[in-house]
Amino acid sequence: MTEKREYTGDYPNKRLYLPGPTEVREDVINAMSQPMFGHRMDRMTDLYTTIVEDTKEFLDTDNDLTILTASGTEFWEATTLNLVEDSLLVPTSGAFSERQANVAERLGKNVDRIEYTWGEAVKPDDIKTALETADTQYDAVGMVMNETSTGVRNPVEEIGEIVSEYPDTYFIVDAISCLGGDYIDIEGSGIDAIFTSTQKAFAMPPGLAVCVVSDDAYEQELEKDSASWYGGFQRCLDYYDRKGQTHSTPAIPIMLAYRRQMKHMLEEGHQARDRRHREMAEYTQEWAKQHFDLFAEEGYRSQTVTCIENTQDIDVGQTIGQVSEKYDYVFSNGYGDIGEKTFRIGHMGEHDLESIKALTDAIEDVAGL
Ligand SMILES: Cc1ncc(COP(=O)(O)O)c(C=O)c1O
Structure with missing residues (x-):
């Protein structure tokens, strides 16, 4: 049974790169x-x-x-x-x-x-x-x-x-x-x-x-x-x-x-939002290929979530924790059976190229890539 853990109201704000919830203006x-x-x-x-x-x-x-x-x-x-x-x-x-x-x-x-x-x-x-x-x-x-x-x-x-x-x-x-x-x-x-x-x-x-x-x-x-x-x-x-x-x-x-x-x-428009997301996805995919590999089949890769195959065998949980600790950025581990074999970056909503680069720089720093 999960024990009660008192909510203290005293938490650092984290920038969310999860596949949702994501950053809200x-x-x-x-x-x-x-x-x-x-x-x-x-x-x-x-x-x-x-x-x-x-x-x-x-x-x-x-x-x-x-x-x-x-x-x-x-x-x-x-x-x-x-x-x-x-x-x-x-x-x-x-x-x-x-x-x-x-x-x-x-x-x-x-x-x-x-x-x-x-x-x-x-x-x-x-x-x-x-x-x-x-x-x-x-x-x-x-x-x-x-x-x-x-x-x-x-x-x-x-x-x-x-x-x-x-x-x-x-x-x-x-x-x-x-x-x-x-x-x-x-x-x-x-x-x-x-x-x-x-x-x-x-x-x-x-x-x-x-x-x-x-x-x-x-x-x-x-x-x-x-x-x-x-x-x-x-x-x-x-x-x-x-x-x-x-x-x-x-x-x-x-x-x-x-x-x-x-x-x-x-104000931004559906098509322009689509373009911005495509740019973020392309950047994240290139970065992932440079350091790891992509989990999704080529030609069918998401514009909003990149699932990265952990070919370097980094400790995913530890990297997420360290990036959160040092930079206050939070990204996601893999889902279910592919929990440690992959990790995920949510590049959706109000993120842009600059904010995604900030995360990939932080991961490079912490994981020594
Ligand atoms: C593809 C997909 N379907 C359904 C859900 C469930 O959505 P919700 O948590 O809003 O009920 C999610 C949540 O991540 C999802 O990614």
Whole structure:
């Protein structure tokens, strides 16, 4: 059992290079300190309609969008309950895609996996074959766009084209660790539901999850008793249509922060954010190749998280600790089974080339590279 460890309030600030949570601008943090107001007041309608419509503008989508008080995990459950009657196809290639499959199984769905070795990307041809040879039509294909455990960016655009040939099969995309830092044409890629958490490339505090929902996905739920209550598309979207608010009490302070940060994101623009993230990723990948190796398959490397293969056998835990101690920068170890064999740098949100270089310099110093 974990013993109580008193929170002292006395901790040095660390610069976060994690694959989320990531750095949040100071004015965005400050935006949360407001006297509380009620979630049924007009002021709430102003706030919620602003953040929903600004996000649609940023993502350049005409689809419906909901912002819920939850972490992104909520939308693994909700999209499964809302869109999958019976069967779901899930390509698994790392910890998060495996968990997506597992969540659906726990909800009683029949899940067919296409299993890849960690570090490999999902191949569109495999999805095509699985859809062509399935005995019955899948209710949905569910996949992770950016596999945070391995640093792989999957080709969801090509896969979406394939899934679009099956009008009764929905396409569900977990874009949790990349949306906002890796451009995606949502409608153009035939995506029915795509979701993220605010603590990743949106660079906001954790606590809200965002999901973009196609008209077809919304319609699908109308007759469905098994749809999620909390994350039900209709419940969320109808409430928004009628009242411009959320169906239950949201985390208002985080929405205040969201409003502020989304203005910054709009100012920069989706494409420019994509370019900045690509630059950071290219720099980090080059650095990693110079000193170590890359874990993700070539041609499919993430714009927001680089997973580095620890070819020098450095003590990952110790290096992370020393960099934190000496520089107040925090990066991440590898995930699960590849914990010591890899480490990860999150270059997402508000980071830029300069801040990423500061981290790689610190790692070089501490690890004697
Ligand atoms: C790809 C992916 N999916 C799902 C999750 C879970 O997100 P959350 O912790 O916001 O529920 C994460 C978290 O890191 C993730 O990277």
